[in-house]
Structure formats: C-alpha cells, structure tokens
Amino acid sequence: MVRDVTLGQFYPGNSFIHRLDPRSKILLLIGYLVIIFCTFNYLSLSLVTIFTLFYILISGVSPKIYLKSLKVIIVIVLITSVLNLFYGTGEPIWQWGIISITMNGINRAVFVTIRIVCLILASSCLTFTTSPTDLTDAIESLLKPIAKIHFPVHEVAMMMTLALRFVPTLLEETDKIMQAQKARGADMDSGNIVTRVKAFIPILIPLFVSAFRRAYDVATAMECRCYHGGAGRTRMKVLHMTKRDAAAFAVVALMISGVIVCNMMFPAVM
Amino acid sequence: MEFISAQNVCFSYSEIEDGKKAVNAVDGVSLDIKKGEFVALLGHNGCGKSTMAKHFNAMLVPDSGKVYVDGDDTSDEDKTYDIRRKVGLVQQNPDNQLVASIVEEDVAFGPENLGVPPQEIRLRVDEALKAVDMYEYRKNAPFKLSGGQKQRIAIAGVLAMQTECIVLDEPTAMLDPNGRNEVMSTLIKLNKKKNMTVVLITHYMDEAVLADRVVVMDNGRILTQGKPEEVFSQVELLKKHRLDVPQATELAYKLRGCGVKIDRLPLTTEDCVSMLEEVLG
Amino acid sequence: MSKILELRDLSYVYGMKTPFEKKAVDKVTLSIEKGEFIGIIGHTGSGKSTLVQMLNGLIRPTGGQVLLDGTDIWEKPKEIRKIRFRVGMVFQYPEYQLFDETVYKDISFGPKNMGKSGDELDFAVRKAAEFAGLKDELLNKSPFDLSGGEKRRAAIAGVIAMDPEVLILDEPTAGLDPMGRELLLSQIMQYHRERKNTVLLVSHSMEDIARVADRIIVMNNSKLEMFETTKKVFSHGRELEKIGLRVPQITRIMSILKDKGYDVDDGSLNVGDALMQITALLKKEGKIW
Structure with a gap:
C-alpha cells in the first residue's frame, strides 16, 4: 500500500555520527567520495574499505540496513563490473572466441565494484544518520x-x-x-x-x-505567518561545529593522507 | 478599547463572472472588536465571513471603507507585517497550515520570519507548545498527528509570534467531535487565561454559544449581533435564514408558542432542564 | 424481509505478522435487512472506516466473512469489482475524486466501468443526477466550476449512478454548512424512500443519525459495542458517553428529566418528539389547554 512508504530513510539515534553537524557530514562525504576515486592500488583501496567498515560500525545503524540499501543497486554493480571485466587492455589471460579477460580487466572490475559499493554505503550513512530537515538546513x-x-x-x-x-x-x-x-x-x-x-x-x-x-x-x-523570503530571517536551530566535528575532520584527513601515501609508495595498478 | 475596527467595509473578488458584475462578498460591514473579547462570526458558506476574516490581518484590503488593527490602517503597506504579527490567522484545512516536517520547527516558522534571535525563538516555541498542550509532541512529524492536534499546532504557530489576537476561519470544520472539543477548549483557555482576543468564524452554533458575542452574517452584511442568548432567542430570524439554533432553545421557543410562559430562552442543556423543571413544577 | 448483508466474525488486522500488528476490526457479527437505513457511529479509530471498506471488498478481511445476499463476496476474488458495483461506497470528501471534463462524464465513470452504454448509460446518469438534486444545466459544466455543495452532490451521484443495492456513505455532510447539510440529508432520505435500497451512513453528527437511521451500529475499540434501534441506542446515553460519544442535546435533556422522576421517554430523538411529551405532561396537570 502506498501509505507504507516513508520518505527519507532516517534512523534516529545518538551515535558519534548522528551528533556530527550535518554540514560536516556533507563536506566529509564529498572528501571521501573524491578519495574513493583516487585509490590507485590495492593498499589504498583496502585502506578505504577498512575505513568504510569502521564508520558503518560506529554509525549506530544496523549493518543489515546498509545491506538493504545495496540490494537496490546490486544489478547495476554487477553489470558495470562484468563490462569492465571484459573491456580490459593488455595480454589476455583467458580467451574464448572474441571474449577475453585480462589482468587489467580484473583489476578494473574489482576497483569499480568496491568504489560503487563504498559510494552507496557512504551516502546511505549520511541519509541514515541525518534527518531530512537537518540536511536541508545544512x-x-x-x-x-x-x-x-x-x-x-x-x-x-x-x-x-x-x-x-x-x-x-x-x-x-x-x-x-x-x-x-x-x-x-x-x-x-x-x-x-x-x-x-x-x-x-x-x-x-x-x-x-x-x-x-x-x-x-x-x-x-x-x-x-509573516513569511517574506529569506531576507531578515533567523533560524531557531543554529548549526554548531564542535570538537566532535574537528575530530571527524582529523580522522578523514588522516585517511586521505594515508591513501595518498599508499598511492605514492606502491605502483598503481589502475 | 477597540483592538480591531472595521468601518463600512466593502469588498468584491474582482473577477467578473458570466458577464455579470461581481457582487460584493462583503457589503458594508462595520464591526469593532475589543481587546480580550471572544467573538464568533456565524453564517452560511458564502455569507462573507471568511472574506471578513482575511481583512483582519491585511490578507485582503477593503475596496472601500477602512480596517484598523491596534490603530494601524491595514491598507498601509508599511504596517502589513506589524499587523500580521499582532493578528494571527488559522484556516480550515489542518493539513495545509503546517510547513515544516517537525512540529517544533513549524511553530518556529513565524518568529523566524520576524527575525527573532534563536534563543528567544526556542523559549517562545516551548511556551506556545505548552499553551496548547502539545509540548510532548514537539519532535513528531505533523502528518502522523490527528486533525485536532494539527490545528492546535497551527494555533501554537500563531502564539509564537506573540500575537494579541487569533482569527480562526472554520478551524473545526474538518475535525471529528474530539478534535473539535480540543480546539474549542484550547481557545477558551487562551481567551480566559491569557486574555487573547479570539475571532472564531464558524457555522456550528454550538461553538458560537461559547463566545462573548455572536455576529451573524448573511449576504455580506451583518444580520444581527449580541450576546449568544440575545442572538439565539431570535429563533424566527435565524430559521428564516436557515441557520441552526440549539435544540434546547428551539424546544423552549416552541413551548412558548404553545402558551407556556417562559421569560428567558435557554442555550445549554442545564439551563433547559432547570427551565423545564420550573415549568413542570 | 430478507438479509442483504451478513457479517460473520469479520476481522481485520493491520500489518499482520509485523511488530506493528494492530487489530482494526475484531470479530464483528451482525446482519442487515434489505431496505434498512443503518447509522454507524464510533469515535475516530474505532474501526468503523475499516469495517465499511470491507463491505464492498476494498479491504480483504483477515478473518471472517461478508455475505452479500447470501454469498461470500470473496468467493471469486477475481470478480470483486462486481461486488463494488453492488455495494456503492461514498468516501469522506468525495468531491476530491472528481476528474472528468464535465459533470455528466464524471457521473458516467462508474456505470461505464460496469459496461453500460447508450440509452441505458444516459438514463443511469440522469436518474442519479436527479436523485442528487443536480440541475440539468450543471451536467455540462466542468465539475471544478461547481460550488462546494454541488461538487459533493455530483460525486455522490457518481456512486448512485451504479445503482447499487447497498449504498454506504462515510460522513457525507462533513464540512458543509447547516443549509448544505440539511439539503444533502433530505436528498439521501428521499433516495432511500424511492429506491427502497439499503443505506449505511457513517457520521459523527448524532443529530443527523437520530433523524435518519432505523438502527445504529456502535463501534468501539474495533469491536461491535451495540446494534439496536436508534431509540434504544440513544437511551443508553451514559454508556455512549463512556466510549467518547454523545447523544443529541434534546435526548440528553429528556433523559435528565427522566432521571429526576418525570414521566418522559429517555430515547427522544428530536425537538418535536420532546415537545409532544412535555405538552402532554402540562395538559395532564392542567397548565395548558
């Protein structure tokens, strides 16, 4: 029935992530998304993956709910990874007619899959822990x-x-x-x-x-109720950045530097 | 001291229908409302009562005549927001009054528009929600509440602007009996305890009975006005204009017609019972 | 007389097998005779809306049966639409369902879905419009140009046009002013008198119910609380108040008088009725002639 649909999948809670300023969450999400696509070898990729598991665990939302959010896009993930698998360049390591798989293809498939999954998980984390009104305000x-x-x-x-x-x-x-x-x-x-x-x-x-x-x-x-546009308007809830937000920024900054270091120390596979 | 003063107000919605010149929705109404008064405007749909309501907070400005709110002319555009802050308007459909998806944020909407500092908004919102007994629902989503609760939040939204007068345009028309009671007792409480001026537009005569003064409108004009017992004792006039009178009043009126001596027509159940006891001996 | 509707242990549970499971209707058993005018009362959330939506198959019961003229309406689930033509349902604020270019076309939506066409369709539409008190010249107007009361009646005509054996109206007078309420109510009464079919009226207005209903179904907490003649139900003023319902003012006045020892009827339904009793008492005592 239509009325069972609830908008915004906000799960109220009191976790560290819930209590972050929504603006911090949006900025951190953007930084995180950029860095996902700047992982060029398996070491930096695993660093990002571990970090992803870390924030899922401390978000106070059941991992089952995250899995559900992945279910919706599973088909897209599969199609893209399979396409990437077959479109690699270089020496084929397996061939059947015109279909060939190369090492490069396998790498691309793995990277694309993990990147998309991380992207979905991170965006879900934002909507799960932030009320729609907070998001709008931010x-x-x-x-x-x-x-x-x-x-x-x-x-x-x-x-x-x-x-x-x-x-x-x-x-x-x-x-x-x-x-x-x-x-x-x-x-x-x-x-x-x-x-x-x-x-x-x-x-x-x-x-x-x-x-x-x-x-x-x-x-x-x-x-x-005297609405006359945004001019001269105040808000009851004023967004505040606290020490908590500073800590979150520091953690993400560390992760980003970690990824950069990994990228520099080891050869890129992508 | 007159808080709202309407002087010979005429207004027509300018569209010309079927080539005929539009008739005046309000046609020469003069009405004074005192501070702290509870006035009920009673009449059929299309009698001009809703149009009149929108004149009280400068949503409409008379074609001719004047409306003054606390001494300010509503046609003076510099005063518009001043007037709307002083006179809040609550309308019929409970779903369409609330703009935010959290109760307390909705109540904050008015003061936010007025540029009130955040800490002060917080205080006002809490106070307003307590005044309508909805404080414990402050974090809820409005769409899950009952109609009566939604209307009480709409009233709180007006209170948070620190209005001096609330105008309500058929606030109970879409509510069930419980919701109607909730809204009516909230209004009576605000009027009695906080000396809030209340203008209630309604077609339920049992709500009008609760007011200090009843103004009956018909065809854009005032038909009659006075204390509830004065107005409802004019049974014939009201019946002629197909308006209801309380059953208690009607019974007494008909008994009088049968030759029973009744001095004062009762309005409430209790009045009617004691009147009947007296008559029956 | 024969039974048109029979409910046997009719139940409905929302969100079956979820943490939010909630009984909306709980084992209601009753039967309604052909041609009766039934009032349904109960406060919001008492289950009356769910109950009536089960009567025409809009909601499928989670337990029990609805028999229409002796047959279970869910016997052939694929043909449930046919049941909806036989049990017409007018929802609250029905004017919000108007959609077609003209009132005429809108009223014909139902009968067309039944497969009617040509003269038969035209007759059904015109007859329904007449029952609803819509003048001929309104039929070619856009439904969105009508007044509030006319819209309401046009929407009701859209259901009457299917010529149902049972007509259910959920709060048909909600939001109308006294004049509109009066007009619509007398139209419904006239329809019932002429068509001689069964009408079920859900209402919060006890005065309306007192005027029209032969018998009243009282719902409380998803259960059937009472199913008696109107007079009898309203003579239980105190029980009704306990479950958040009230009786008409005149009924209340007369029952207080009775409690005080006067020889009057505590199930008085209207002012005329009460007036007769009071004057009879006065005549007996020689106070009037």
Missing part, C-alpha cells in the same frame, strides 16, 4: 556563499522543506483517491499498457487539482 548553509551571485539558495531550501513536509500527505491522498476510484469500478490491474496508463487519469487529475489547492492554502498560511 545545504542551505553551505550554499550561502553562492547566494551572492543571485542563486536563490533560500528559495531552493524552502522548496525542499515544503516538499519533505508534503510528500507523505500527498502519498496518503493518492491512496485515498485510488480507493475511491476503485469503489467506482476503476480497474488498474489489467489490460495493456495503454489502458493501464489511461486508468491512472482518474487518479492523477484529482491529485493535481488537490496539490494546487494545497499550494494555494499553504502560501496563504505562510503569508499569514
């Missing part, structure tokens, strides 16, 4: 500098906030409309693709109408 705060070049930072953040607020409401509404049309004999489960798409018209139109009506209402409500 993005707004980080993007503030580009507001100077007239990028509508506040407006974009406000839109995200409203979207987060209304997605569950609209999902519930979709469910209600579907039930109502089913009660009038709407058949959404049979027929060819054209009839199925057509069957959604009686659901989509009321949904759009209602979304517009809501938008109008919400705009009025916001105006009544």
Whole structure:
C-alpha cells in the first residue's frame, strides 16, 4: 500500500555520527567520495574499505540496513563490473572466441565494484544518520556563499522543506483517491499498457487539482505567518561545529593522507 | 478599547463572472472588536465571513471603507507585517497550515520570519507548545498527528509570534467531535487565561454559544449581533435564514408558542432542564 | 424481509505478522435487512472506516466473512469489482475524486466501468443526477466550476449512478454548512424512500443519525459495542458517553428529566418528539389547554 512508504530513510539515534553537524557530514562525504576515486592500488583501496567498515560500525545503524540499501543497486554493480571485466587492455589471460579477460580487466572490475559499493554505503550513512530537515538546513548553509551571485539558495531550501513536509500527505491522498476510484469500478490491474496508463487519469487529475489547492492554502498560511523570503530571517536551530566535528575532520584527513601515501609508495595498478 | 475596527467595509473578488458584475462578498460591514473579547462570526458558506476574516490581518484590503488593527490602517503597506504579527490567522484545512516536517520547527516558522534571535525563538516555541498542550509532541512529524492536534499546532504557530489576537476561519470544520472539543477548549483557555482576543468564524452554533458575542452574517452584511442568548432567542430570524439554533432553545421557543410562559430562552442543556423543571413544577 | 448483508466474525488486522500488528476490526457479527437505513457511529479509530471498506471488498478481511445476499463476496476474488458495483461506497470528501471534463462524464465513470452504454448509460446518469438534486444545466459544466455543495452532490451521484443495492456513505455532510447539510440529508432520505435500497451512513453528527437511521451500529475499540434501534441506542446515553460519544442535546435533556422522576421517554430523538411529551405532561396537570 502506498501509505507504507516513508520518505527519507532516517534512523534516529545518538551515535558519534548522528551528533556530527550535518554540514560536516556533507563536506566529509564529498572528501571521501573524491578519495574513493583516487585509490590507485590495492593498499589504498583496502585502506578505504577498512575505513568504510569502521564508520558503518560506529554509525549506530544496523549493518543489515546498509545491506538493504545495496540490494537496490546490486544489478547495476554487477553489470558495470562484468563490462569492465571484459573491456580490459593488455595480454589476455583467458580467451574464448572474441571474449577475453585480462589482468587489467580484473583489476578494473574489482576497483569499480568496491568504489560503487563504498559510494552507496557512504551516502546511505549520511541519509541514515541525518534527518531530512537537518540536511536541508545544512545545504542551505553551505550554499550561502553562492547566494551572492543571485542563486536563490533560500528559495531552493524552502522548496525542499515544503516538499519533505508534503510528500507523505500527498502519498496518503493518492491512496485515498485510488480507493475511491476503485469503489467506482476503476480497474488498474489489467489490460495493456495503454489502458493501464489511461486508468491512472482518474487518479492523477484529482491529485493535481488537490496539490494546487494545497499550494494555494499553504502560501496563504505562510503569508499569514509573516513569511517574506529569506531576507531578515533567523533560524531557531543554529548549526554548531564542535570538537566532535574537528575530530571527524582529523580522522578523514588522516585517511586521505594515508591513501595518498599508499598511492605514492606502491605502483598503481589502475 | 477597540483592538480591531472595521468601518463600512466593502469588498468584491474582482473577477467578473458570466458577464455579470461581481457582487460584493462583503457589503458594508462595520464591526469593532475589543481587546480580550471572544467573538464568533456565524453564517452560511458564502455569507462573507471568511472574506471578513482575511481583512483582519491585511490578507485582503477593503475596496472601500477602512480596517484598523491596534490603530494601524491595514491598507498601509508599511504596517502589513506589524499587523500580521499582532493578528494571527488559522484556516480550515489542518493539513495545509503546517510547513515544516517537525512540529517544533513549524511553530518556529513565524518568529523566524520576524527575525527573532534563536534563543528567544526556542523559549517562545516551548511556551506556545505548552499553551496548547502539545509540548510532548514537539519532535513528531505533523502528518502522523490527528486533525485536532494539527490545528492546535497551527494555533501554537500563531502564539509564537506573540500575537494579541487569533482569527480562526472554520478551524473545526474538518475535525471529528474530539478534535473539535480540543480546539474549542484550547481557545477558551487562551481567551480566559491569557486574555487573547479570539475571532472564531464558524457555522456550528454550538461553538458560537461559547463566545462573548455572536455576529451573524448573511449576504455580506451583518444580520444581527449580541450576546449568544440575545442572538439565539431570535429563533424566527435565524430559521428564516436557515441557520441552526440549539435544540434546547428551539424546544423552549416552541413551548412558548404553545402558551407556556417562559421569560428567558435557554442555550445549554442545564439551563433547559432547570427551565423545564420550573415549568413542570 | 430478507438479509442483504451478513457479517460473520469479520476481522481485520493491520500489518499482520509485523511488530506493528494492530487489530482494526475484531470479530464483528451482525446482519442487515434489505431496505434498512443503518447509522454507524464510533469515535475516530474505532474501526468503523475499516469495517465499511470491507463491505464492498476494498479491504480483504483477515478473518471472517461478508455475505452479500447470501454469498461470500470473496468467493471469486477475481470478480470483486462486481461486488463494488453492488455495494456503492461514498468516501469522506468525495468531491476530491472528481476528474472528468464535465459533470455528466464524471457521473458516467462508474456505470461505464460496469459496461453500460447508450440509452441505458444516459438514463443511469440522469436518474442519479436527479436523485442528487443536480440541475440539468450543471451536467455540462466542468465539475471544478461547481460550488462546494454541488461538487459533493455530483460525486455522490457518481456512486448512485451504479445503482447499487447497498449504498454506504462515510460522513457525507462533513464540512458543509447547516443549509448544505440539511439539503444533502433530505436528498439521501428521499433516495432511500424511492429506491427502497439499503443505506449505511457513517457520521459523527448524532443529530443527523437520530433523524435518519432505523438502527445504529456502535463501534468501539474495533469491536461491535451495540446494534439496536436508534431509540434504544440513544437511551443508553451514559454508556455512549463512556466510549467518547454523545447523544443529541434534546435526548440528553429528556433523559435528565427522566432521571429526576418525570414521566418522559429517555430515547427522544428530536425537538418535536420532546415537545409532544412535555405538552402532554402540562395538559395532564392542567397548565395548558
């Protein structure tokens, strides 16, 4: 049923990572993502892998949930790694007709797989440990500098906030409309693709109408509460960087230097 | 001392429909609301009561006539946010009032817009949530709450702006009886304990009975006004305009029609019972 | 008289076999006669919405049966749509389901899904519009141009047009003003009188229920609390209050009088009824003539 879908996979908790400033988390994630793609030999790759396991363990979210987040992309990972396996250059170590596998191909497959998996795990860690509102606030705060070049930072953040607020409401509404049309004999489960798409018209139109009506209402409500854009606006929750954030930055900086050292000490395989 | 003063307000939504000139939604309404008063605006859909409500916080400005809030003219654009801070408006649909996905952040929205310093917002939010008995829900997501709870949060959102007056446009129309009771008792508490001025727009006469003064609107004009017992004793007038009267009042009115001597028409169940006891002896 | 609906140990559990398992409807057994007007009351979360959605197969029970005219509605799960045509369901705020270009087309959505066409379809649509009190000239308008009350009636017509044997209305008067409520309620009563089919009305308004219902189903905590004639249910004022329901003001007044020893009926449902009893008492004592 539609109403079972919950948006944002935030798992409330009190771990070290949960308590980091969301801005730190975003910046650290970006640094980490860059470094994943700068691993050129197996030593630096294993360093990153170990670090990945480390933050998963201290994030206070069950590893099972991380595995679930991988399930969704398993197919993409498999396809890319298999493609990489066969597109290597150099001496083939195994050949069958036009299909050949080279050492380079194997290396590429391993690196691509681990990099994608780490990328997904790290992004999941961010969304698992940070509430959507905190994320929005952090993005707004980080993007503030580009507001100077007239990028509508506040407006974009406000839109995200409203979207987060209304997605569950609209999902519930979709469910209600579907039930109502089913009660009038709407058949959404049979027929060819054209009839199925057509069957959604009686659901989509009321949904759009209602979304517009809501938008109008919400705009009025916001105006009544003195909303007049981002200028002169304060926030109740002020984001604070603490010692904890400094520690996190230090740990990631160490890992990054470790990766660079490994890259320099040993020959690159990629 | 008049807190809100509407003087001969006329307003029409300018669209011209079917070639006919649009009729005035509000047609010459004069109404004064005192500080600390609890006023109910009663009437059918389309009688102009909602249009009137939007005049009280400068969401609409009269075509002719004037509205003053605490001495400020609502048509003065420099005063708009001042007026909206003083007069909060809560509307009908509980789902469409709340803008943030966490209760306390929603309540903070108003003061944030006003540029209140963060520590002070925190204090105001906590106080406002306590005033509507929703403090323990401060970390919840609004969409999981009941309609009555959502409306109470909307009221808290208004309180956090430190308003002096709350205007509510049919706040209970989409609620179940429990939700209606929650909202009504919150309003009465705010009015009695915090001397909050309350303007309640409703079509439920059992809610209007609880006000200090009832103003009945019809066709963009004020039909009658006064204390609840004065207004509801005009049974014939109300019936003619197809408005409800409390069953207690109707019974007494009909008994009077049968020749029973009744001085004062009752509004509540208790009044009616003691009136009947007196009559029956 | 014959039974049109029969519920046997009807149950529904949300989130079966998950940590969030919650009983919504718990072993409800009752039967409804053809042509009855049934009121359904209970506070929010008492299970009444889930109950009515099981009656037309929108929700499949997790236990027990719904018999429509003697046959289990889930006997052939593939043909459950046919059941929905026979048991019409009007949801709360039904105007939010309007979607087509014209009112006429919107009303014809249901009967068309049944396979009706041509004159038969036209007749069904016009008859339904008439029952709902929609004037002919409204039929060619866009449903989004109607007034609130008209939208509501157009949506109800969309269900009536399927000519169901049982019509279920969930809070049809919610959010309407007294005039709109009055109009819609009398339209529903007239429909019931003329079509002579079974109507189930879910409502929070005890005054509305008192006016229309022959019998009342009281739901509490997902269980069937009472199923009695309207008069009898409302004479249990105290029990109703205990489960968070109230009785109409007039009923309450009369039952207090009865408690004080006056010879009146504690199941009085409307002002006229109460007036007659009071004047009868007064006449007996010679206070009026």
